[in-house]
Amino acid sequence: MSEQTEWYRNLEIGIDKFKAQLGADARDFFLERFAKIARRVDQFSVDCPQCREYQARMSSILQELSIDVSQITKEKKRNYLGNMNTMLSHLKKAHGLISDGQNTGIWLVLGIGIGAALGATFSNPAIGISAGLGLGLALGVCLDAQARKAGKVI
Numbered sequence: 001m002s003e004q005t006e007w008y009r010n011l012e013i014g015i016d017k018f019k020a021q022l023g024a025d026a027r028d029f030f031l032e033r034f035a036k037i038a039r040r041v042d043q044f045s046v047d048c049p050q051c052r053e054y055q056a057r058m059s060s061i062l063q064e065l066s067i068d069v070s071q072i073t074k075e076k077k078r079n080y081l082g083n084m085n086t087m088l089s090h091l092k093k094a095h096g097l098i099s100d101g102q103n104t105g106i107w108l109v110l111g112i113g114i115g116a117a118l119g120a121t122f123s124n125p126a127i128g129i130s131a132g133l134g135l136g137l138a139l140g141v142c143l144d145a146q147a148r149k150a151g152k153v154i
């Protein structure tokens, strides 16, 4: 992966500070995910104006929240998490990235569905479901491993 910019390094320092300020509440903010998104946004910002806008947004959100953590309202927290979702879906749609385990989840459900349907056709739903689950899981894990190898996992 390419080298991180000064923007990212500064943001990372900000994240660490914010985390220390929050203490036990830090887990509500999924800061690890925030940092992962920032790393990708940083990487794509060279060519993508939307990602450049996100860089500015991430800096200002973080700054605003960490001014006084005792003043973080539910509304502000919701806004923070909402922004994170928006950025995640941009990374997926515009840049073809996926969440870790995304394929496994999708194919597990599909496999069980297909297996149940086939099982019912042959009057043996239990075998159908377990075969479908096994195949779906295997395929999903394989696709996720491939995505990870290709650097496509956020």
Ligand SMILES: [Zn+2]
Pocket: 044, 048, 049, 050, 051, 090, 094, 095
């Ligand atoms: Zn982008």
